[in-house]
Amino acid sequence: MIIPRFLKKNDTIGIVALSAGVGHKLESFGRSIVRLEDYFNTYETKSVRVNNVRANNPKQRADEFNKLVNNDSIDFIMIATGGDFLIEVLPYIDWQNIVNNPKFVMGYSDPTFLMYILTTKYDIATIYGLNAGSFDEDNFHPSLRNAIDIMQGNLIEQHSFDKFESNKNFDASAFNLDSNVNWININSEIIDVTGVMIGGCLDVISNIVGTKYDETKEFIKRYPSGLIWFFDVYEMNSITLYITMIKMKYAGYFDNTKAIVFGRILFTQNSSEKEYIELLKKAFDIPIVFNADIGHTAPTMTIINGINTHLYVKEGKGVIKQWL
Numbered sequence: 001m002i003i004p005r006f007l008k009k010n011d012t013i014g015i016v017a018l019s020a021g022v023g024h025k026l027e028s029f030g031r032s033i034v035r036l037e038d039y040f041n042t043y044e045t046k047s048v049r050v051n052n053v054r055a056n057n058p059k060q061r062a063d064e065f066n067k068l069v070n071n072d073s074i075d076f077i078m079i080a081t082g083g084d085f086l087i088e089v090l091p092y093i094d095w096q097n098i099v100n101n102p103k104f105v106m107g108y109s110d111p112t113f114l115m116y117i118l119t120t121k122y123d124i125a126t127i128y129g130l131n132a133g134s135f136d137e138d139n140f141h142p143s144l145r146n147a148i149d150i151m152q153g154n155l156i157e158q159h160s161f162d163k164f165e166s167n168k169n170f171d172a173s174a175f176n177l178d179s180n181v182n183w184i185n186i187n188s189e190i191i192d193v194t195g196v197m198i199g200g201c202l203d204v205i206s207n208i209v210g211t212k213y214d215e216t217k218e219f220i221k222r223y224p225s226g227l228i229w230f231f232d233v234y235e236m237n238s239i240t241l242y243i244t245m246i247k248m249k250y251a252g253y254f255d256n257t258k259a260i261v262f263g264r265i266l267f268t269q270n271s272s273e274k275e276y277i278e279l280l281k282k283a284f285d286i287p288i289v290f291n292a293d294i295g296h297t298a299p300t301m302t303i304i305n306g307i308n309t310h311l312y313v314k315e316g317k318g319v320i321k322q323w324l
Contacts, residue, residue, distance in 0.1 A: 001196075001306045002124045003324055004076075004104040006153030011075040012041040014068035015048055015132045018061050019083030019110045022133055023051025028173065029080070031136035039148055040076075042132075043068075048080045054088075055080075062092030065114075069098045076151070078132040079107030079114075086113045090213060095122060106151065107131045109234065109296065112200030116208060119198060119305040120219040127151065128200050128232075129302030138174040143299035150302045158301045160318040165298045168266060175298045182316040184273075186280055186288035190314045193258040193287065196223045197309035197322065199230035201295075206244045209251055217252045228309050229254070230261040232295030238271035242279035249283065259287040259311055263295030289313050 007013070013036065022029040026049060033042055045064035047055040055061055068074045090113060098105075099122055105115055106127035115126035130147050137144060142161075149156050163177035185191055198219070199205070208214050220227060233241060248254065265276070273291075280288050289311075293301050301320060310321045 002099075002102045003307070004102040004125065006104070007040055007076050007151050009039065010041060012043055012073055013076045013078050013132070014071065014074035015042055015044045015078050015080050016061070016065045016068055017045065017048045017050065017055035017080040018065060018089050018114060019055070019079075019086040020053050020081055021047060021050030021055035022081050023049050025133065028136040029133040031173075032133045035135040035140065035144075036132065043074060044080075053083060054085050058088035059092045062089040065089070066094045066097055069094070069101050069103060075103065077103050077105045079105070079111040081131050081133045082107075082109030082111065084110060086110045087207065090114075090117070098122070098124065104151075108134075108232065108300075109201050110204060112204035113208065115305060116200045116205055117213045121213060121215040123222070123306070125304055125306040127302060127304055129300055136173065137298070141175055141299050143293075143301065147302040150304065155304070155322050155324070157319060157321045160293050161299050164264065164293065168297055177298075181293060183292050183313050183318040184277065184290040184316070185313055186277055186290060187285060188287040191259055191287040191289060192312050193228060194308065194310045195226040195228040195258040196306060197228045197230060197303060198305055199261075199303070200232060200305070201234060202231040202241075202244065203234045203236065205231070206248070209248060209253075217255070220252070220255055224256065226256045226258045228259050228261065228311055229257060230263070230292070230294055230303060232263045233265040234296055235267035235269065236265065237269035238275035238279050241276060242283055245280070245283045254284070254286070257286055259289065260284065261289040261292050261294060261311065263293070263300070264291050264297040266296040289318065292318060
């Protein structure tokens with residue numbers, strides 16, 4: 001696994017819009033950049049602040065990314081925000097360029113298309129957890145401080161939080177932490193496993209399966225010590241999640257898997273927690289975690305794709321420790 005260089009104080013983050021632009025939320029995005037600039041310098045490509053679900057045409061978006069990779073003054077790359085159309089840029093990404101000039105790429109949600117391929121196909125570690133526009137929370141929650149630490153290579157032991165936001169308000173400037181965190185173990189009372197962690201937004205990964213960018217089975221073979229999968233589910237009811245898991249299981253994704261971690265599902269489409277759990281039990285006999293602090297519902301952990309990880313979950317609480 002290629003581990004790009006972590007950030008140092010006053011290093012420069014290149015920010016690129018590979019899917020949507022942030023023009024519809026300039027105020028909150030600006031607050032996030034101010035926060036990041038307490039620690040690092042930032043540089044935005046020209047499409048970042050465009051107000052459109054496509055920040056630019058696919059080739060232009062990819063070209064802006066490729067130029068950041070080539071730019072020696074850029075030390076780290078963050079995706080500005082999520083969206084729906086990052087898949088369009090994949091044919092225009094200069095993959096060999098980033099193999100030759102590896103830099104950390106960080107983001108979450110739609111950026112999974114790029115990050116998952118970089119890690120599984122090209123063996124370059126990536127960071128899943130927050131986009132460049134995610135640091136605007138008024139109180140600067142500890143999860144955001146943890147992300148800053150990890151971006152600098154301080155691979156802290158991450159513990160499950162006490163409260164989470166059960167009703168996400170995309171326009172709010174502060175987290176509404178109104179519910180108790182409870183990591184649910186399935187198929188095992190205590191989960192205590194070690195493996196290479198890999199994952200991202202499941203809605204995205206399910207669309208990579210079977211494409212020319214899918215080298216997951218080869219990735220699994222390269223890491224025979226076993227995998228710990230994590231999935232951030234944006235919008236799936238219990239049946240869709242179950243069918244997606246079965247499809248990926250048939251595709252060999254879960255060969256030599258030690259455990260699977262599911263974050264809290266943002267849009268459940270009226271499926272109950274019980275329905276998800278019952279179907280996951282039908283899909284797997286390996287240890288499963290449900291409702292972890294990963295993904296679209298705050299607070300969320302920051303995960304490095306492709307490195308050694310110890311996962312421990314007992315009585316509703318979890319710990320994730322990663323190391324190089």
